[in-house]
Amino acid sequence: MIYPKKYDVIVIGGGHAGCEAALISARLGINTLMLTIALDSIGAMSCNPAIGGLAKGHLVKEVDVFGGEMARNIDETGLQFKILNRSKGPAVWSSRAQADMTAYKLRMKYVLERQENLDIKQETVDEIIVEDNKVVGVATNIGNEYMCNAVVVTTGTFMKGKIFIGLNEYKAGRAWEPPSEKLSDSLRRLGLRVDRLKTGTTPRLDARTIDFDSLKIQPGDDEPIPFSFKTRNFNRPNMPCYLAYTNETTHKIILQNLDQSPLYSGMVESVGPRYCPSIEDKVVKFFEKKQHQIFLEPQDERSTEIYADGLHTSLGYEVQLKFLRSMKGLEHVEIMRPGYAIEYDFVDPTQLKHSLETKNISGLFLAGQINGTSGYEEAAAQGIIAGINAAFYIQKKEPFIVGRDEAYTGVLIDDLVTKGTKEPYRMFTSRAEYRLILREDNTQLRLAKKAYNAGLMSKEYYEIVQEQKIKIEETVKKLKTTYIFPNDNTNKKLKELGTEIIKTKTDLAKLLRRTEISYDKLREIMPNLEELEPFIKQEVEIDLKYEGYLNLQKQQIEKFKKYEDLKIPKDFDYNSVGGLSNEVKGKLMEVRPVSIGQAIRIPGVTPAAISIIVVHLKKLSDGRIKNSA
Amino acid sequence: MYDDDIIAAIATGYMASAIGIIRVSGRGSFDLLEKIFTKKQPYKHRYIHYGHIVDKNLDIIDEVLVSIFKSPESYTGEDSFEINCHGGILVLNKVLQRVIEAGARLAQPGEFTKRAFLNGKLDLSQAEAVEKIISSKSERALKIAQRQLKGNFSTKLDSIREQILFLMAENEVLIDHPDEDLSSTPTLEKIDILKNIQNQLESILKASEFGHSIFEGVVLALVGKPNVGKSSLLNILTGLERSIVTDIPGTTRDVVSEQFNINGIPFTILDTAGIRKTSDIVENIGVERSKKAIQDADIVVAIFDATRELSIEDREIIKNIKNLNKKYIAVINKTDEKSLINESGLGLQNIINISCKTGKGIDELEKRLSEMASLGIVDDADVVSLNANQKNSLVMSINMCKQIINDVLDDIDPSLIAVDLMSMADYLDEIVGKITNEDMLDVMFKKFCIGK
Structure with a gap:
């Protein structure tokens, strides 16, 4: 219907x-x-x-x-x-x-x-x-x-x-x-x-059959920080993960059974991710490595199912069980769900x-x-x-x-x-x-x-963020225009803080740029600096300590934007442009970039081709020629 | 809507003449000029300004005339100027380097014309040609680059590229995969790789200076005391009529060309003005001049007079050649007359007896010159010719490499090292090929076992 x-x-x-x-x-x-x-x-x-x-x-x-x-x-x-x-x-x-x-x-x-x-x-x-x-x-x-x-x-x-x-x-x-x-x-x-x-995934194991005492424990942070800037009253558990290792026996089992792998037998021809190889791939490609890490991660607070990260595999069930049991701590492990490859x-x-x-x-x-x-x-x-x-x-x-x-x-x-x-x-x-x-x-x-x-954030949150921004900018400005002088008292404090003494009038921003100096340490030198909330403090420190590199990237962004703003009309006719190779033309026509900036990023499009298009665009915009498309 | 930063290029071509023009254009050009020119602002539109180009320490590089063109009434439509240099190719290059040091960058192929077009300075018929100019110029540059990429040099470039990619991948793998049990490469090992890159880059730069003998000319110094026959020899080598040579120095003053070819190798003769002026100047200036010429030359031709006893000046020249460890040919001129010089008395090897008057020994001299010029090249299999842009990039990349060595020694944040590695790679774009993030990832996944 x-x-x-x-x-x-x-x-x-x-x-x-x-x-x-x-x-x-x-x-x-x-x-x-x-x-x-x-x-x-x-x-x-x-x-x-x-x-x-x-x-x-x-x-x-x-x-x-x-x-x-x-x-x-x-x-x-x-x-x-x-x-x-x-x-x-x-x-x-x-x-x-x-x-x-x-x-x-x-x-x-x-x-x-x-x-x-x-x-x-x-x-x-x-x-x-x-x-x-x-x-x-x-x-x-x-x-x-x-x-x-x-x-x-x-x-x-x-x-x-x-x-x-x-x-x-x-x-x-x-x-x-x-x-x-x-x-x-x-x-x-x-x-x-x-x-x-x-792509592929890993076997899920039964926690009741794993000897966790023989594995290395990996807890989370003691003071967890939430993802969302809206989250308040954050109080979550700190359940550990565990670290297991493959060994030479594991590798031998895998190598002996590659004919059981659809990846090696040619059943799967499509491309898998390089960054997330199957354990088969890892053992074959990094033959010289004697062991690989396996992370055993909880899946569910109330379930015994354990995810074996690092063990993506599409080997047969029997082989999976055999190589799993060759690892320390997993000698008696039971698979709840096997790993698999998916196309x-x-x-x-x-x-x-x-x-x-x-x-x-x-x-x-x-x-x-x-x-x-x-x-x-x-x-x-x-x-x-x-x-x-x-x-x-x-x-x-x-x-x-x-x-x-x-x-x-x-x-x-x-x-x-x-x-x-x-x-x-x-x-x-x-x-x-x-x-x-x-x-x-x-x-x-x-x-x-x-x-x-765009209407995606409430006014309330937006104003909070604006206030934070202003506070950060003000503080940075203040530190740049507040000076300390090389007197005995100041230099004594600097020595106590484990940093070099100063010889000339120095602004606080310059001092904060030193690796060993934080905003809190500045307050020890200059007690009348106001206390800030941790987030503001952190941003001020980053802004000042990384200023040189941040400015460099800001300049690069300015340049980037210039090219992004140089738009290419939707119906731009690449065929009418002289001097472009067919290969370059083909790529441009496939992607149809919206801007010169995007065109630059298409693999195989040369700087000369970009120059030519810029010139052609100018001709179009001047009305000196017509886009024949 | 497009770049208007300051660009510069030699407008007259490398092989042209004693006079060369460097063209500079872009926003802020005149402020740049003021930094390097003895004449200060204000500059007058469409006027020629006389003065000197000076280096950072205000030492004079060349005596020049600078023409000023203010926006929009210039070729490109931007503020621009042209420096007329008089000092020949070496000086021309030095002036260009100085312009770049002061904040310009080398123009890309066809970039002046492109700017002229974008600023509406070319009419439709001229504009039709712009695309062609850009593509043909780039093609030529590409062909030259590809020719360079053959042979030993390309292995060297591949190895530099590989080492940079390894350092990038090593840096990134530790950033993006902190959970993996990868031990970081020891600092000393990284420093070794960086030093190796630096050495290789420096050797390419050096090789490119050798290489320029093929493409830009072997720099030759003709030295000798007054009236020894320098200008006669100059005229013979540069192919001017032998008949105009007389015993009276200075009669060949109108000779302009300072270049000649032997077996396709171009030679450039240093300080021709000095050669022609010898009789006009006091002795000790002549000595200073010849010393400087010996210093700057690839090959020195020292000329001695068979009809006169060795003078203090002759001995000074011999001493300088030996001290500076220069490649040289000792030429005894006027051997058509009775010789008063004992060859062994010179204390030099590689002696040829010639006569500029009869042409005796000239063929032999040319043969030896060509052998010597190519010998220097054959010696070093890695001869390369790089354009000014590439040389400049090499210098910048070497500086960046040194910076990264410090970064690594100081154990700075890897995300900052990444920025410096990327800018080193960017400088080497035209030389080792563009390095993209995808290339880095390729190396990373090949060299490091990642798989959480």
């Missing part, structure tokens, strides 16, 4: 991308429907029971500032919180939490179910209905048609998903859940290029705009693993951007675009739509050119204005 209620936005899928997309769309006042294959799996963590980590923590915090749910959800359901890289600089501090994955998904479902403007239904979407290159609805497996104006597709690994355990293979979207067999064909018919990717359809993301709308079909948005990414956080970041833009599309507003200079979310999306991907794309801090500026600690400071202007 054609369902009588018409929706503005339909979100297909209830994973980490789908949840954020549906929630933000509804929160923006848009009449939204979520269609999912399995209601019980809303917000499910298919792989590791953790949120955050390097670069991923950044994404979670950005989603939070944009009005998303992931940060709040983990703050409510985390089992262990940790700031990684504390010993390194603030740019690479990263939050990570172990999650109670059952609690996580239940809370997410709870939030969705209570969201105004949002309906949730369990149905499998088989087709996207398009008229005149515009989305008008979807058709489901039970014969329903839902009319709508925009669709966000977040199918994860479900499209033509195929699971491999040893030499066994079967069709599934996630272990023991049915795949979506028809949707990717529908996308193909709409003219989208669809390809295959592979699935994804859409080449260079077919998308920065809004995550497809270039050729209006109102069709894609987010998450369907765009070739991997990771809950990467999915959530795309989900919220696609959700916002689907809503803005309905409201006929300008798309919400996040730049590489503003957020990891911007880096992620720009990488996808500009370069595409050959393996499941994961975020790394090294992908962010302006890493020193795009930090976790300043997420709200750098994005509040953008979020507030």
Whole structure:
């Protein structure tokens, strides 16, 4: 039947991308429907029971500032919180939490179910209905048609998903859940290029059969820090993880049974992620390594199921059990669920705009693993951007675009739509050119204005952030204009603080730049400096200690923006430009960059080609020639 | 809407003439000029200003004429100026280096024309050619670069690239994968790699200075006391009519060319003005001048007069050649007449008897010169020719490499080291090829076992 209620936005899928997309769309006042294959799996963590980590923590915090749910959800359901890289600089501090994955998904479902403007239904979407290159609805497996104006597709690994355990293979979207067999064909018919990717997961073990006493314990931070800037009264447990190691016997078992691996027997041909290799790959490629670390992580506070991180495998069940039991502490281990490899359809993301709308079909948005990414956080970041833009599309507003200079979310999306991907794309801090500026600690400071202007942040929070910003700026200014003089008293104090004495009039900012000096130590020298809240103190210290490098990156951003602002018309005719090689032309026509800045980032596009296009654009804008397209 | 930073380039080509022009354009050009020019602002539009280009310590580099063109009435439409130098290629290069040191960067191929076009300075018919100019100039630059990428040099570049990528990957793996049981590379090992990179970069820079003998000319000094036959020899080597050479010094004053070719190797003769003026100047200035010429030359041709006894000046020249350990050829001129000089009395090797008058020994001299010029090159298999832009990048990358050595020794935050490593890689873009984050990740996943 054609369902009588018409929706503005339909979100297909209830994973980490789908949840954020549906929630933000509804929160923006848009009449939204979520269609999912399995209601019980809303917000499910298919792989590791953790949120955050390097670069991923950044994404979670950005989603939070944009009005998303992931940060709040983990703050409510985390089992262990940790700031990684504390010993390194603030740019690479990263939050990570172990999650109670059952609690996580239940809370997410709870939030969705209570969201105004949002309906949730369990149905499998088989087709996207398009008229005149515009989305008008979807058709489901039970014969329903839902009319709508925009669709966000977040199918994860479900499209033509195929699971491999040893030499066994079967069709599934996630272990023991049915795949979506028809949707990717529908996308193909709409003219989208669809390809295959592979990923994998690890065996889940029974805690009752693990000898934890013989393993190294890894607790979280004693004073956990929440992800969301909105979280108050934070009080979560500190459940430990454990460290186990493979050994030469383990490796021997794996090497002897490679013929049992679909990856080595040629059953799986698609590309898996380099950063998350199977244990088979690790043993083969790093033959000289005598042991590999395995992290045993709790999945659920009330369950005995343990996730064995670092052991992604698609070897047969018998081999999995055998090599597991060769490890210290796991001699008597029982597998509750085996590890597996999964192959699935994804859409080449260079077919998308920065809004995550497809270039050729209006109102069709894609987010998450369907765009070739991997990771809950990467999915959530795309989900919220696609959700916002689907809503803005309905409201006929300008798309919400996040730049590489503003957020990891911007880096992620720009990488996808500009370069595409050959393996499941994961975020790394090294992908962010302006890493020193795009930090976790300043997420709200750098994005509040953008979020507030787009209606994603309440006035109340925005004002709080503005006050913080002003306080930081004032303090920095004050320290730069407050001086101490080289008298006996001052130098005595400096000596006591273990820092060099001064010989000339010195401003406090200069003193604070010394490695061993903190704001609190400045207060010992100059007691009338006011006490500040820890966050302000931290930001002032970072701003001053890193000032030189931060200014360098700010200059680079200025230059970057100049090129981003140099727009290329949508219908720009590359064929009419003399002096471009066919290879370069082909790449440009495939990606159709929106700006000179984006064009520069397309692999294989040379600086000379860029110069030529700039000149051609100028000719167009002067009306000296006409765009013949 | 596009860059308007200050760009500079030699506008007359390297092989042209004794007079060279350096063109500079961009916002703030005149402030830059003031830093390096003895004549201070205000500069008058479309006027030629006389003065000296000076280095940081205000020592004179060259006596020049500078033409001023104020925006928008200039070729590019920006504030720009042109420096007319008189000191030949070496000095021209020095002036360019000084301009860059003062804040300009080297122009990309076709960039002046591109700017002229973007500022609406070219009409439609001229503008049609701009794309072609940019692409053909870049193509030529690329071809030269590719030619350079063959042979021993390319192995060296690959190895530099590999080492930089390793350092980047090593740095990043510890940042992005703190959970993995990877031991960080010991500081000393990293310093070794960095020092190795620095050495290799320096050796390329050095090789490029050798290399310039093929592409930009071997710098030759003709030294000798007055009336020994320097200008006669100059005229013979530069291919001017032998008939105009007389016994009277200074009669060849109108000779402009200071370059000649032997077997395709270009030679540039230093201080031709000095050679031509010898009879006009007092002795000790002549001695100073020849000393400087010996210092700056790749090869010294010391000329002695067979018809006169060795003078104090002759001995001074011999001493300088030996002290400065220069490649040289000792030429005894006027051997068509009765010789008063004993070859062994010179205390030099590599002696040729010639006569500028009869042409005796000239072929032999040319043969030896060409052997010597190519010998220096054959000696070092890593000869490279780099354009001024690439040389400049090399110098910058070497400085950055030193900076990173300090970073590592000071154990600074790895995310800051990453910034410095990236800027070193960026300077080497044109030389070792662009290093992208994807390249770094490739190396990282190959070299380090990551897999949580």
